[in-house]
Amino acid sequence: MNAWSGRQAPSLEDFEEMALAALEGLPAPFRDLAREVTCVVADFAEDEVLEEMQMDSPFELMGLFVGIGMAHDGAAPVTGQMPNQVFLYRRPILDYWAENEDTLSDVITHVLIHEIGHHFGFSDDDMEAIEADAETEH
Known part of the structure; x- marks a missing residue:
C-alpha cells in the first residue's frame, strides 16, 4: 500500500494550529510587535478581494x-477601527507547497512574515532577514 494513500491535506483547524505555531516561532522583536495583528485562515480569498487585486485565479493569492x-497610522489603534488581520489561504499555500521543495511550515512562515511585514512597512530585504532569523530559531 502506498504511504500517501491514507493521508489527507491539513484541515482548516490543523492549518490554523500550524499558522499559530509559525507566528510563535517568529523572532521575538517581530513577534512582539505583531501581537495586535490577528491571523485568519480560509481556503481561498473572497471573490471581491480577488477581483480588486485583479487575480485571474484564486490560487494566485496565498496571503x-x-x-x-503601523507605517501609515502609528502604533495606536483608532477607536472603531477593525483590527489589522493577516489572512492565510490554505489551498493556494498547499498548492505552492506541493510544487516546491520547502516544508509546509516554511511556506506558512514565509507568507506570515511577508504579510505581517506589510503592517510594519518593511522592505522585501527586511522581511528576508526576519525569515532567516526565524529559520535559525526552529
Missing part, C-alpha cells in the same frame, strides 16, 4: 494583510 499598517 493578505488587511488593515492600516
Whole structure:
C-alpha cells in the first residue's frame, strides 16, 4: 500500500494550529510587535478581494494583510477601527507547497512574515532577514 494513500491535506483547524505555531516561532522583536495583528485562515480569498487585486485565479493569492499598517497610522489603534488581520489561504499555500521543495511550515512562515511585514512597512530585504532569523530559531 502506498504511504500517501491514507493521508489527507491539513484541515482548516490543523492549518490554523500550524499558522499559530509559525507566528510563535517568529523572532521575538517581530513577534512582539505583531501581537495586535490577528491571523485568519480560509481556503481561498473572497471573490471581491480577488477581483480588486485583479487575480485571474484564486490560487494566485496565498496571503493578505488587511488593515492600516503601523507605517501609515502609528502604533495606536483608532477607536472603531477593525483590527489589522493577516489572512492565510490554505489551498493556494498547499498548492505552492506541493510544487516546491520547502516544508509546509516554511511556506506558512514565509507568507506570515511577508504579510505581517506589510503592517510594519518593511522592505522585501527586511522581511528576508526576519525569515532567516526565524529559520535559525526552529
